[in-house]
Amino acid sequence: MGTVITVTSGKGGVGKSTISANLAVGLADTLVKSEKKVVVLDFDIGLRNLDMILGLENRIVYNVIDVMEEKCKLSQALIKDRFSKNLYFLAASQVQDKTVLDTDKVKKLIDELREDFEFIIIDSPAGIESGFEHAILTADRAIVIAVPEISSVRDADRVIAIIDAKSLKAQMGDEVDKHIIINRIKPKLIEKGEMLSVQDVENILTLPLIGVIPDDEKIVNSTNTGEPIIRKRKTPSGDAIKNIVSRILGEEVPFMDLSSENRFKTFFKQWFN
Amino acid sequence: MNIFEKWFGEKEITSANKARERLQLVLAHERTSNSFPFMDDLRRDMIEVLQKYLKVEDINIKADNSKELNIDLLEVEVSVGKNVKKNNKNRKANS
Numbered sequence: 110m111g112t113v114i115t116v117t118s119g120k121g122g123v124g125k126s127t128i129s130a131n132l133a134v135g136l137a138d139t140l141v142k143s144e145k146k147v148v149v150l151d152f153d154i155g156l157r158n159l160d161m162i163l164g165l166e167n168r169i170v171y172n173v174i175d176v177m178e179e180k181c182k183l184s185q186a187l188i189k190d191r192f193s194k195n196l197y198f199l200a201a202s203q204v205q206d207k208t209v210l211d212t213d214k215v216k217k218l219i220d221e222l223r224e225d226f227e228f229i230i231i232d233s234p235a236g237i238e239s240g241f242e243h244a245i246l247t248a249d250r251a252i253v254i255a256v257p258e259i260s261s262v263r264d265a266d267r268v269i270a271i272i273d274a275k276s277l278k279a280q281m282g283d284e285v286d287k288h289i290i291i292n293r294i295k296p297k298l299i300e301k302g303e304m305l306s307v308q309d310v311e312n313i314l315t316l317p318l319i320g321v322i323p324d325d326e327k328i329v330n331s332t333n334t335g336e337p338i339i340r341k342r343k344t345p346s347g348d349a350i351k352n353i354v355s356r357i358l359g360e361e362v363p364f365m366d367l368s369s370e371n372r373f374k375t376f377f378k379q380w381f382n
Numbered sequence: 383m384n385i386f387e388k389w390f391g392e393k394e395i396t397s398a399n400k401a402r403e404r405l406q407l408v409l410a411h412e413r414t415s416n417s418f419p420f421m422d423d424l425r426r427d428m429i430e431v432l433q434k435y436l437k438v439e440d441i442n443i444k445a446d447n448s449k450e451l452n453i454d455l456l457e458v459e460v461s462v463g464k465n466v467k468k469n470n471k472n473r474k475a476n477s
Contacts, residue, residue: 161404161408166404166408167407167440167442170425170426170429171426173412203412203415315432318451329397330397330400332402333397333398333400333401333403333404334397335400
């Protein structure tokens with residue numbers, strides 16, 4: 110039985126789709142030897158974007174709505190990744206019709222996927238409306254993304270409060286395993302006292318941290334070309350996500366010391382000045 | 383651009399160029415779907431038919447609404463096999 114991980118945030122534009130894509134690639138590449146498969150689903154109906162982040166936008170024939178409406182078989186809609194042979198992608202539809210997704214259909218689809226895949230990553234839409242509710246419905250684990258900004262932390266807190274209310278797991282008396290990722294950290298600003306620190310966000314949200322991702326300009330490049338950054342070597346954000354993948358798989362990995370890079374740089378600056 | 387590319391006069395392909403290309407392609411497709419709601423179904427059916435004969439990688443259908451012609455034009459681009467980008471078979475059909 111596969112594990113369903115929903116990536117959500119409340120606020121839009123904090124990196125949900127980018128992180129979903131990279132986690133999926135990372136998990137697939139780590140599990141490739143054990144022949145376990147990973148699937149990533151875009152639940153942002155009407156505004157799909159995960160396809161472009163994965164560079165698979167030209168391969169979409171059927172989408173998640175087609176599967177739920179039984180216009181096609183699940184196997185026809187699953188798009189195989191270009192590089193990771195055990196990674197599959199299910200696109201959102203581009204037609205905005207919110208009535209098409211219903212609870213029973215979502216449940217049925219996810220149950221079917223659970224049989225075949227070790228991990229099912231669901232990229233939730235922003236907001237807390239029906240799209241979010243469907244994304245969280247079947248979750249075993251939820252990863253809440255926040256950036257160290259007031260509006261994001263506030264929205265993340267809202268989302269955390271309603272995850273359990275909307276999940277089947279909680280209705281069965283269990284609890285969704287919840288973690289936070291703090292994204293787009295700028296160590297320099299934190300050191301100057303101009304940005305909330307990791308500690309601040311963690312304390313405010315009172316959820317365990319599963320990763321910290323530094324702000325990384327290289328992300329733009331990777332989105333431009335549709336090549337997830339985790340595949341590139343020695344990128345600060347890619348390495349941070351690799352650590353998160355290991356933690357999801359149960360390994361204990363120390364958190365990245367984001368200030369060390371800074372200290373390293375100041376050391377060199379002092380040396381050369 | 384590195385120095386070799388400069389010497390050999392190769393065209394610069396930056397990631398921003400790639401982003402522009404990808405966006406243009408995707409948006410053209412989506413705008414077409416808006417004006418022709420059956421487009422996705424048509425694309426599916428065409429892929430199904432073509433795959434009987436060819437290994438089809440991708441099909442792009444573009445609507446040409448330029449005012450010069452007095453008709454609406456649908457341009458169909460079929461990518462065949464691996465790494466075929468520019469040498470696609472082009473077929474044009476009137477809608």
